[in-house]
Amino acid sequence: MRRYYSLLLGGVLLTSLTACPLISPIERIPIPVYKPLLMARPQLEQAVAVLPPRDMHNTGKIFLRDPYILINERYQGVTSSITKTQATPAQLPFCAFLAM
Numbered sequence: 001m002r003r004y005y006s007l008l009l010g011g012v013l014l015t016s017l018t019a020c021p022l023i024s025p026i027e028r029i030p031i032p033v034y035k036p037l038l039m040a041r042p043q044l045e046q047a048v049a050v051l052p053p054r055d056m057h058n059t060g061k062i063f064l065r066d067p068y069i070l071i072n073e074r075y076q077g078v079t080s081s082i083t084k085t086q087a088t089p090a091q092l093p094f095c096a097f098l099a100m
Contacts, residue, residue, distance in 0.1 A: 047098050053079070053091040068092075 039047070056079055060072035069089070071079045077096035083089045 049096045049098055051077075051094045051096050054094050 056071060056073060058074045058076065060074045063070040063072070067082050067084050069081050069083055071081075073079060077094055079094050080092040081089045082092060
Protein backbone atom coordinates (compact mmCIF):
# COMPACT_ATOMS: atom_id res chain seq x y z
CA MET A 1 0.00 0.00 0.00
CA ARG A 2 2.85 2.37 0.85
CA ARG A 3 4.44 1.70 -2.54
CA TYR A 4 1.11 2.48 -4.23
CA TYR A 5 0.88 5.89 -2.49
CA SER A 6 4.47 6.77 -3.35
CA LEU A 7 3.86 5.91 -7.03
CA LEU A 8 0.63 7.92 -6.99
CA LEU A 9 2.39 10.90 -5.39
CA GLY A 10 5.24 10.66 -7.91
CA GLY A 11 2.77 10.55 -10.83
CA VAL A 12 0.91 13.59 -9.51
CA LEU A 13 4.15 15.53 -9.11
CA LEU A 14 5.32 14.65 -12.61
CA THR A 15 2.04 15.73 -14.19
CA SER A 16 2.00 18.97 -12.17
CA LEU A 17 5.44 19.94 -13.49
CA THR A 18 4.25 20.24 -17.09
CA ALA A 19 3.69 24.02 -16.60
CA CYS A 20 0.20 24.14 -18.11
CA PRO A 21 0.97 23.50 -21.81
CA LEU A 22 -2.66 24.13 -22.84
CA ILE A 23 -2.62 27.80 -21.72
CA SER A 24 -1.10 30.34 -24.11
CA PRO A 25 1.78 32.38 -22.64
CA ILE A 26 1.08 35.90 -21.42
CA GLU A 27 2.54 38.72 -23.51
CA ARG A 28 5.19 40.59 -21.58
CA ILE A 29 4.82 44.33 -21.08
CA PRO A 30 8.02 46.10 -22.18
CA ILE A 31 9.90 47.79 -19.34
CA PRO A 32 10.87 51.39 -20.14
CA VAL A 33 14.57 52.10 -20.39
CA TYR A 34 15.56 55.21 -18.49
CA LYS A 35 18.32 57.39 -19.85
CA PRO A 36 20.05 60.18 -17.92
CA LEU A 37 19.58 63.75 -19.08
CA LEU A 38 23.05 65.19 -19.40
CA MET A 39 23.88 68.88 -19.47
CA ALA A 40 27.06 70.67 -20.44
CA ARG A 41 28.93 72.45 -17.63
CA PRO A 42 28.36 76.02 -18.93
CA GLN A 43 24.66 75.29 -19.34
CA LEU A 44 24.55 73.91 -15.76
CA GLU A 45 26.28 77.01 -14.39
CA GLN A 46 23.70 79.23 -16.10
CA ALA A 47 20.81 77.12 -14.76
CA VAL A 48 21.70 77.72 -11.08
CA ALA A 49 21.48 81.20 -9.58
CA VAL A 50 22.15 82.50 -6.07
CA LEU A 51 19.57 85.11 -5.06
CA PRO A 52 19.10 87.12 -1.85
CA PRO A 53 17.02 85.52 0.94
CA ARG A 54 13.25 85.61 0.41
CA ASP A 55 10.04 84.44 2.06
CA MET A 56 8.95 80.83 1.57
CA HIS A 57 5.63 80.13 -0.16
CA ASN A 58 5.37 76.60 -1.61
CA THR A 59 7.61 74.54 0.65
CA GLY A 60 8.45 70.89 0.13
CA LYS A 61 10.96 68.66 1.90
CA ILE A 62 13.14 69.80 4.79
CA PHE A 63 16.72 68.55 5.04
CA LEU A 64 18.71 68.85 8.27
CA ARG A 65 22.49 68.80 8.13
CA ASP A 66 24.18 70.41 11.13
CA PRO A 67 24.39 73.40 11.27
CA TYR A 68 22.29 73.88 8.10
CA ILE A 69 18.57 73.59 7.42
CA LEU A 70 17.73 73.26 3.73
CA ILE A 71 14.09 73.79 2.76
CA ASN A 72 13.00 72.88 -0.74
CA GLU A 73 10.56 75.20 -2.49
CA ARG A 74 8.75 73.20 -5.13
CA TYR A 75 9.87 74.00 -8.67
CA GLN A 76 11.80 77.06 -7.46
CA GLY A 77 14.94 76.20 -5.53
CA VAL A 78 16.35 75.72 -2.03
CA THR A 79 16.25 78.07 0.96
CA SER A 80 19.03 77.51 3.46
CA SER A 81 19.74 78.78 6.96
CA ILE A 82 22.38 78.26 9.66
CA THR A 83 21.22 77.29 13.15
CA LYS A 84 24.31 77.86 15.30
CA THR A 85 22.11 79.75 17.72
CA GLN A 86 18.61 78.29 17.83
CA ALA A 87 17.02 81.54 18.97
CA THR A 88 18.09 83.47 15.87
CA PRO A 89 18.85 81.31 12.81
CA ALA A 90 20.73 83.18 10.09
CA GLN A 91 19.11 82.91 6.69
CA LEU A 92 21.46 82.28 3.77
CA PRO A 93 20.94 83.20 0.11
CA PHE A 94 18.26 81.45 -1.93
CA CYS A 95 19.57 79.00 -4.53
CA ALA A 96 17.28 79.03 -7.58
CA PHE A 97 17.18 76.32 -10.24
CA LEU A 98 16.28 78.12 -13.46
CA ALA A 99 16.27 75.03 -15.71
CA MET A 100 13.20 73.54 -14.02
